Amino acid sequence: MYAGLQMFMEKLKQLINCTDNPLINYPEIIHEKHQFHLLHQDLGSMIQTLYIEEHQDLQEHEKFNDLKKRFIYAAEEAQYIFDLFLSAVHIKYNGYFRTSEKDIKPSLNFVNVRSSLKSVEEEFQSMRNDNMKLDSSPRTDRTLNQTAAAVPWNSPGSKKIPDDMMIVGIDDDAKLIKDKLMEDRRKLDVVSVVGMGGIGKTTLATKVFNDAYVKYHFHVRVWVTVSQTYDKRHVLTQILESICGQLDLRVATDSRLRELVHKQLIGNRYLIVIDDIWHIETWDDLKLFFPHDNNNGSRILLTSRLVEVARHANSDGLIHQLGYWNKEKSWEMLCKKVFHGNECPEWSIKPGMQIVENCKGLPLALVVIAGVLAKESLSEKFWVEIANRTGSYIVGDENGSIMESLALSFNHxxxxxxxxxxxxxxxxxxxxxxxxxxxxxxxxxxxxxxxxxxxxxxxxxxxxxxxxxxxxxxxxxxxxxxxxxxxxxxxxxxxxLCMIKAKEEGFIITTKTQTLSSHFVNVTTTSYNPVRMFVDKDPNMVCFSYSSAHNLRSMLCFNDFRSLIDDIAKYFRSFVLLRVLDLHKCRLKDFPKGMQLLVHLRYLAIWNSSDGFPSSICKLWGLQTLICITDIMNGVVLPGNISDLVNLRHLLCYHPFSWNSIWKMCFILPSIEKPMNLQTLSRVELGDGVDFQTFFPAIKELRCKIYKKNDFKSFKYLEKLKLSTTYKLEHITLPTTLKTLTLANSRLPWSKMSIIQSLPNLLVLKLRDDAFVGSCWNTDEHKLPRLTFLRLECLDIKLWKADTTSFPFLKQLEIESCKGLEEIPLEIGEIPTLELIIINKCRPSVAESVRIIQQNQHDFGNYDLKIDIGHELPAWKTC
Missing domain, CATH: 1.10.10 (Arc Repressor Mutant, subunit A)
Structure with a gap:
């Protein structure tokens, strides 16, 4: 696809122009630079022609789209040849193994590729010059003007509405929608119901539409089902026929139809249901049909799978998101459908609850399974069979209603x-x-x-x-x-649905119990077609010939596979074009020998139990993300040549048994050779010679332990900072770009809060482990105007003074293990935006102050403020 092509162009550009790439000085690379340049020119020219320049008269031509496909195909072949060449060069100079006749050789031949590109370019120029007028096939993913499918309520061919049994369990949703539709608001309002296919949007709209009070309240009610296709004339015709009955409108112009619709609606309090709308453009066209100046409480009810459409229709109106049903509601519907209100047999409960669990709260799935059960005579054996094979019955539904419904979302x-x-x-x-x-x-x-x-x-x-x-x-x-x-x-x-579509397109392969090699039998017909492998079952690794696995671009493992761990290093020479390797679940004793051969890696996640980081990994110049999981308590030492990873943007380290531990430092960086382009650097101890500003100028997120350097003000992009220190800070400077700040162990006096107060963009503040010390914090003196989240943990504070202007936009307050704190200021409860207060491991008096705050707010009619009181410390622990 085009995004992958952009990345290939950037890689070519780097090898043509870059001076710090480790591959750049190899003789084979220097010799072929001219070919790189020609290929970059050819591809760039075609990208400009086919993707950037506008050709409105050609966009819908089959041949134009075919030329794009041929271009992408040729570009993928070029990238395959190019990547194999780079791998061969890299292996030649960095491989641990003796070369053999089976090894890929450093050769480069773009003759056929450039010929294909030339052919595409010539055919395009010919088509443009001749202004070919070919029939075009509509592009369903972007075009709007397609075959009409708008239908009136209950007309022949309308969208099938599930029977009444599916309406069980939606009374609360229906009441919410009805109250909003009939509230005392004169202006025309739009109410939206959104959710995935099969969740019950149409069913809910149906219940509301047919409600007796709704019928009485609105003078005119109209139902229009739009679906993915939309035709203005057909919609206008159906609206008129749903109001006036059958009409002969064949000779009426579109403007006449709009005039008639307006005439029927003006002066009336109307309810228009627009069911299953997919396009913003459709709404923009439809809304022009309806009078907006009635001021009589008219309403429009939309149903859509797309929140974007609902938000566009009325960003201030009610957007009701339908969620999945819980087990109780699902079981109720299943019983009513199967047993028709009679009591269910005792034996049906266990398999029935398993069936409910397998349907995962999707009403349409429950309807399908209930229909299967209702057709058969009551039998425990049959129910157990359905419970064990619920998924296959749903997917194999003879009407195809579920997968067909879900497929619409994919097609769109x-x-x-x-x-x-x-x-x-x-x-x-x-x-x-x-x-x-x-x-x-x-x-x-x-x-x-x-x-x-x-x-x-x-x-x-x-x-x-x-x-x-x-x-x-x-x-x-x-x-x-x-x-x-x-x-x-x-x-x-x-x-x-996702797996079906992915396998249809040869996009992914998954392993179960088959050997890995069996997966490549059917995917090598186009050797440069990328393949991604997801390993969820322990595979039987077998030797690959080099050509059999060259199309493998990604391998992601989700379990600790012993056979894979033992053998993985043997296959790196087969997987030379890998871009993604995720082994974070596989506990390796050391970095596997030979990993440095994977020069195309962009993403590497690995569990490494050694305390060293091999410098050879730093030859993988394409790496963008490097994640290391280590159980070494003293941390993993990074080599000084880590800066050779010129494309590295995210460098993170975790301890496998304390993923949420912020302060456990796992990377140690004693020194560094040159600046890096890192955006994320997490859990690292930096040596005295590693200066932040010099070596990490582009950093956005930093989590580190500092010793002496504490000046961060010059960082232009830093948004998230987590700092732990090993000594008392005297001073610290912070950049105005910060949005999230976490401090620990800095032992600053509360008077230094002015440093944080000066941060205009700060939204989240977490103070932990004596970040600030002193018995009294007076926030009247230190206002934080944009703060939405505040957490205080393990501080020695006893008295806290605040008023409503201290944190005018605070939404959530958390306090944990502040054993000396006596209470939370009652003024905190008066902050109008406050939604939640959480306290844990604090004095009982703190809990009591929170209860008083909530009660005071209830007395003023504010029931939105929630409190969560965890463990209260006994008196002897607070002394």
């Missing part, structure tokens, strides 16, 4: 999101994706396309949020500090 994905989505199909069931790591993986895989001044990581995070807004990913955990998404997961049925 824009091209730049498809690779990101398909990639997730290789992960194990119920896997929790850590947002930060997933973003780095997408960037390393080449899925993310550069746009403007945004970093690739920011663009990738935007893609992830887009998948969440499209209800293809579920938020699993949010950061307590700022509400951002920490982890996400995928519903089992969405994952099933």
């Amino acid at each position: 994905l824009p091209l730049h999101l498809r690779e990101c989505f398909l990639y997730l199909g290789g992960y194990p069931e119920d896997y929790k994706f850590q947002v930060k790591r997933l973003v780095w993986l997408w960037v390393a895989e080449g899925f993310i396309q550069q746009a403007g001044n945004q970093s690739l990581e920011d663009i990738a995070e935007g893609c992830l949020m887009d998948l969440i807004d499209r209800n293809l990913l579920i938020v699993a955990d949010r950061r307590k500090s700022n509400g951002g998404v920490r982890t996400c997961k995928m519903h089992d049925l969405v994952r099933e």
